Amino acid sequence: MESESDDGRPGGFTPRRSRGDKSRGKRRKKQKKQRPFWQELPILIVIAAVIAALVVTFIGRPYVIPSESMEPTLHGCATCVGDRIYVEKLSYDFGDPKPGDVVVFKSPSSSWDEGYHSTRSSNAVVRGIENFFSFFGLVPPDENDLVKRVIAVGGQTVQCCDAQGRVLVDGKPLDEPYAHYVYPYQPGLQFAVKTAMGVSTNPAGREFGPIKVPEGNLWVMGDNRNDSLDSRGHIDDQYTGTVPVKNVRGKAVFKIWPLTRIGPVRSQNPQTN
Template sequence: MTVSDADNEGTGRRKEKKKQRPFWQELPILLVIAAVIAALMVTFIGRPYVIPSQSMEPTLHGCAGCTGDRIYVEKLTYDFGDPKPGDVVVFVGPPSWNDTYKSIRSSNTVTRGVQNFFSFFGLVPPDENDLVKRVIAVGGQTVQCCDAQGRILVDGKPLDEPYVKFDYPWNPNGANAVYPVGRVFGPIKVPEGNLWVMGDNRRESRDSRAHVGDEFQGTVPIKNVRGKAVFKIWPPGRIGPVHAQNPQ
């Protein structure tokens, strides 16, 4: 046996003697890796959200007393382009939209810190006024309501909105008819870089129509958009895609 052969044999014996770490020692490493992957997913890919209200019925459920839909909202689409008419988007409400928002964080400093920590990894909802609506018009377009049939107009053309099942009745002969706030509005020209958004449930949605008096005339800056709703992931009976339907 040569000296080289002896060295190789000795190295082999040492490798054989090296034991695998016990699972309890590897577990913290695995948890850190999982947390990093989760944080990257939430930051760059997408995250789940809970539908808290009935404003998007029947597309998304969130009615009082029922199980609110859990949806998956992806971010990648808007890394390469802006939201389009018909997209269902999650966004942070501008300042004037926060009048009824209450923080979901604990008043206890320690608990609040833990909540903020887990929120970074997508395990706790973010403490912000996240809303979900459908894009009706984009920057440069003019939106108003209504034509003789009660339809919304964008740049003078009526929209086809099969997703709207709940709206206030329209009286075609109602030149002097009194409608609830928001049924009739505009015309409003959407500023560049902003969106006009509305809930599919027109009777139960505080959307752009409710904020026409603010600095953005009810529109939402694109920079506030968190992502595009693409899939319902809970409850099991409603699992399926969230369809973008361009009404224009």
């Protein structure tokens, strides 16, 4: 008795598809999956923008050194190529800045903003575009970002100087091989003095304090001690010159430009001597 196949042919015989039929089927499947590049390009751009925004928000971003205050550690002078540094944020997701860290922070008060001018365009449309690209890290943020080294943290008392002209924290002199001084220490000569017009600074002076750093704040100083308007120059603001930790944008970890200066930005705790 003959049986019939599913398609009605006797003997249960089912004809096999030829190789040509299979290859044509595969080609049809591939043709259905492929899209023109112009259709895929917007999707790729959106994915790249989202990744860039996530990196800038949670991991880190480059910054340009704006002044001479951190020389020779970081260059920012008018006659040289300003260093570009990479500032990472992850470290401070799990803890606060520590003494010796080089940090980038947003100015905490109007006292720090003297002489700062926004880089944004006066044209509303262009400014909107700049703000949009800033979200993705392609344009610098519209804020006064500064870079200094953490010298003391909340609860500590900082002042200058001992007989050798060294900064003291809780009465102990600091070991600061990164600090650069142009003028020798002159006992009794203050770096900053409060006046009716504000704070007057003397680059040749070193003495300041004592100042107790409030909890949740930092005392910061530039490595170029005679040419850095740091915490010492803002002792008349509401934070007595200190910087709230919440204003810190991240930790400087690497110099990425120029090529001749590529290398790590090292943290060195000056309180461990």
